[in-house]
Amino acid sequence: MTITTPGLLFPAISLLLLAYTNRFLVIAQLIRELRKRIDQGKACNTKRQITNLRKRVNLIRSMQWFGVFSFLLCTFSMIAILLEYYGVGEILFGLSLAFITLSLLCSLWEIQISGEALNIELEGME
Template sequence: MMTITTPALLFPAISLLLLAYTNRFLVLAQLIRQLNNREGNQVRDLAKRQIENLRQRIVLIRSMQRWGVISFILCTLSMFTLFMQWDLAGQWFFGASLASLVLSLTVSLYEIQISCNAINIELESLEAADRQS
């Protein structure tokens, strides 16, 4: 039998995860602003690749946040149904919460891969500048 404390254990983890996702989003927004200031109206090929990379990462972070929030809501519903002693519903909501959390983390893993691609684009830019000088 599952108690209300089982889903309650997920609350801090999900909250910290959502905070980390928000921080990633804010860093991306800052990078986009810096790129815009740096490039202005003359956008180089490497910058165009970065823009596409950043756009894709924004979409992924939004998806990560969405699944994280859904997980949080389902976890809350699980606690509520367990509080009301609707054990089976509480277990189902908890299972759905865990599945949503796994989806969020899976999208996060993919976003990290794309983030590494962005670093490689920056390295290409540095190498190109080094060759020109």
């Protein structure tokens, strides 16, 4: 394994973190809008919406944490390879892949929950 192998993950992890940040910002906006609707007395299914949003916030935080940790492990892997500790570099790279996989699984779960959130909104319209 060369130093370029873990380097290939850098753009992918960076794009994932950007996507996760965008999801976080959207959730923050949804929470603010829900707060306004609650204050105006126009909200329905609020308990279910709040529960759903809380789950999504926690999942997005986990996605970001796993993604950042993957990025750090990938960086440490490159440093180890640069210092010619190839075995350590390979282990760190493998761990980096494991953490990015965890991040993606959390993302998949969050997508499922966001679909449920849309169904809650649709119920409120009926």
